[in-house]
Amino acid sequence: MSNNKDFVARVIATHGKHSFVEDKTGKIFEAIRRGKKKDVVVGDLVKCKQSSDEQVAIESVEERKSLLYRSDEFRTKPLAANIDQVALVFATRPTYNPRFIWKAILAAETANIPMLIIRNKTDITEDDNQVRPFIDQLKELGCSIVEVSATAYPKETEQKLFPLFEHRITLLIGQSGMGKSTILNLLVKDAEQKT
Template sequence: MAQGRIRKALSGYYYVYQDGELIQCRGRGVFRNRGESPLVGDIVDYTKEGESDGYVMKIHPRKNELVRPPIANIDQAILVFSVKEPDFNTVLLDRFLVVLESFSVQPIICLTKMDLLTEDEKQQLQEKIADYEAIGYTVLTTFQDDNTLMERLYPLLEEKISVLAGQSGVGKSTLLNTLLPELQLKTGEISQSLGRGKHTTRHVELIEVGNGLLADTPGFSSFDFDTIEKEELTACFPEFLRLSENCKFRGCLHTKEPKCAVKEALARGEVRPYRYEHYEQFLQEIMERKPRY
């Protein structure tokens, strides 16, 4: 059997890329019997019938999978956030970062509409950017008609499978059009065409950008914590994870426990107060979540 990656799924067919060609494959009935479904991004074994047809025989283990868009084995997400209209929101950004960390998806933060800020606002934002860079995140800033963004972004896409994420109205469609001009998606109309907030029949496809692959959809616009347990939240805050090794108690939730390294770092000013406040808010939300049966 040959092996390849599913680049596109449409109308019951899976288009598997291997050695420069796309093989149109059907899934075996055994997947339906198991309640499994091949996803774009899956590494699969397939058998070939004829020149360009075949059957998907096996789905290799996934490192992650998303529901919207339905895609697997994502390496990174470009988190697109505007700094104005709508205003930059660290609570929402941290929410996205936490969920991406929980899926082992590397975030790249891209801040748009920098040209709408005053000098004082730019200075205040620069402090936040420095905070996130100190944690270890890559942060890009851009503005309308910025002709340097692509040369800064393209190297980050090399050898990676990437998706876009962010609120509506922040410039995701503009960025996607710039990266994949063949899509010709109309700015401002993407939410309607994709059925924002609803399941949609529009297919997802991975398209080559240099030596990387990019999903041809603006992706998700909101996240929740349904799959994250309270004990796992620390690992979704990289600076907390590094510090937690020095907490007195294993499994420390960094709230009321004595000799907590995170709270000690917070008191020393080594953890940003707003990041800790967001952690507390998210922890409370997880703890108040209704049990799943």
């Protein structure tokens, strides 16, 4: 136990001044940011001082490799730090919002973070004609696109996606019902995400 010694950990969840951090052995601590600061975001590497078995104080935030922002009409706020890649999942059912996808592309581009677009649910072939022009448009812009069916072809999906996720801290985004949890369960065996 590293009592009273500083160590660096990664922020895995935040709620204002309260957060959770994980050290390099995988141990999770509750963390309080020193002072009145709310400058910690998910993905940050932070210098911690242990205050009890389960608690640490965050002393400082290490320099960020990247910082992704989320914005709406009203405000812009930091969403995640040190992300290597944004992976966006979309599908034709329930329905996708192209505006959401364009916004995500812009946000990743602005933060200088590579983006991977995953079109899921290719098994619903009757929607193919409708979605094809949109996919062509994305490709013309130079986006990387992978098309998969996480439930109909799980093995193929895993084979296509695993090399693209391996060794990269990836932020998985997408509207509800697109298949994020299904894909995560394929790629991370102990994820057990509800779908």
